[in-house]
Amino acid sequence: MSTIGLCSDHAGFEMKEFVKQWLDQQGIRYKDFGTYTPETCDYPDYGHRLALAVESGEVCPGIAVCGTGCGISITLNKHQGIRAAQCWQERIAELSRSHNDANVLVLPGRFISHEEAARIVEMFLVTPFAEGRHRKRIDKIPVKDMPPCA
Numbered sequence: 001m002s003t004i005g006l007c008s009d010h011a012g013f014e015m016k017e018f019v020k021q022w023l024d025q026q027g028i029r030y031k032d033f034g035t036y037t038p039e040t041c042d043y044p045d046y047g048h049r050l051a052l053a054v055e056s057g058e059v060c061p062g063i064a065v066c067g068t069g070c071g072i073s074i075t076l077n078k079h080q081g082i083r084a085a086q087c088w089q090e091r092i093a094e095l096s097r098s099h100n101d102a103n104v105l106v107l108p109g110r111f112i113s114h115e116e117a118a119r120i121v122e123m124f125l126v127t128p129f130a131e132g133r134h135r136k137r138i139d140k141i142p143v144k145d146m147p148p149c150a
Ligand code: RB5
Pocket: 009, 011, 012, 043, 066, 067, 068, 069, 070, 071, 072
């Protein structure tokens, strides 16, 4: 497995630290793109950093955390090479990989427990993309591939 990229804002900081501990226990390498303290900060500053690192291939997949998961998902998904999936249940994490080939897992840090987060992260990391009918759907996502307006 390649190096996983992590990021969060202050609201996701504690959950990101938990995810790092869990990854350490599994022997999985990661790179933390911040934030590095629980001081208040702005989630786009960290979401964009992680998105660029995933798009360049420096890390894959990414795991991002903010309070709700909304702000950091919105930020990540502005990048054409990013498919960030906000997951609050294992089954959603599984489907985000098998159907959407999600390359960033987004956790709502203030709304799930550590135990739930560990199960979601594990499911995300072990589930492959199913290909088949899902390939043509994800190929239609990038805005640059949109047909010109008539
Ligand atoms: C921070 O207070 C909070 O707004 C942020 O973590 C996130 O939930 C935004 O979408």
